[in-house]
Amino acid sequence: MQKLKQILHKDKPTTTDESQSPKASNMVDITVFKGDEQGKIFSETTKKELGPRDVLIRVTHSGVCGTDVHYKQAKCGLGHEGTGIVEKVGPEVTLFKVGDRAGWGYNHNCCGHCEMCDKGLDTLCDKREMYGIAHLDQGSFASHGVWREDFVFHIPDEIDSPHAAPLMCGGATVFNALYDGGLRATDRVGVIGVGGLGHLAIQFAKAMGCTVVVFSGSDSKKEEAKKLGASEFYAMKGVTAETVEKLGCKPVQHFVVTTSAKPDWGVYMPLLAPLCVVYPLTVDEGDFAVPAMEIILKQLRIQGVLVADRGTHKRMLEFAARHGVRPMINEFKMNEQGIEDAFAALTGGKMRYRGVLVAE
Secondary structure: OHHHHHHHOOOOOOOOOHHHOHHHHOEEEEEEEEEOOOOOEEEEEEEEEOOOOEEEEEEEEEEEOHHHHHOOOOOOOOOOOEEEEEEEEOOOOOOOOOOOEEEEOOEEEOOOOOHHHHOOOHHHOOOOEEOOOOOOOOOOOEOEEEEEHHHOEEOOOOOOHHHHHHHHHHHHHHHHHHHHOOOOOOOEEEEEOOOOOHHHHHHHHHHOOOEEEEEEOOOOOHHHHHHHOOOEEEEOOOOOOOOHHHHOOOOEEEEEEOOOOOOOHHHHHHHEEEEEEEEEOOOOOOOOOOOHHHHHHHOOEEOOOOOOOHHHHHHHHHHHHHHOOOOOEEEEEOOHHHHHHHHHHHHOOOOOOEEEEEOO
16 A cells, blocks of 8 residues: 555655745745836836746846836736746747747737637737736846747847837837738838837838838927938928928828827828828827718728737747847836836936836
């Protein structure tokens, strides 16, 4: 009987010391930064278990996205543009090894077998696990992250980690819009707003061979926009529906909206070519109101855009590495004060153009 017990329990630990159990050895402590009900940043330590297909990433940099502002009072782990170094891998991990540079973005998991997943559209899966919805105990404003390997991305050697971080959401979102929008190198792409998303849209569209037409409030960012790849630049302050023709701007086939304020469609409708695709990229709780008759008469398309699915995300990183697409960044320390400073710069309109937290 004693021998039978030994055989039946041969794979079980022979000690009751939890610190020696396999599960205990896979538990890791990570420091996470969150915001309280008043939006004040604080840190706390949480324990995460490293699953068989998980990777433990030591965070070196994190982008600061406008979406993070919406969760500043939610008591969840902040940040979703993480980059760092793989420190440990689960026993079934095959895509990463210790020492690899890796990053992650907005979506963390999906079911893998629904209609959308079958099409490679994991971000549209009914069971998707996204920032602000799932895994609320961690984020990229942290010391480490534990994530499923299938939703982690290798960072190309050509892109350094500070610049890779904002590409994990901002870059992936912009690229997703243009890549899936069916751009042709002969197209004119309009970008309204030169900011965190707009300055990346200019670069991606230029690298795709398009003529990039930038619309901004004033001339203050004209030279910068031209250096980023804009072929044409129009300062729109004071322009009305009656005077827009005086700009002499030919219509665009794609129109990327990156401003928080809604466009004055009376001004911009004459600048949209028939069959133009409009991409509203800015997250806003209000309605995106567009004149119905203009949509009908020009057969315009309003294209909703989420962050990129995994396949498009990988192609975005490859494309950015090959064509030198890089965000312009402001760096802040990865601590309570640094995060507060980054949020203040972002909400105060002083960020040029993407904030990046740097681990101390």
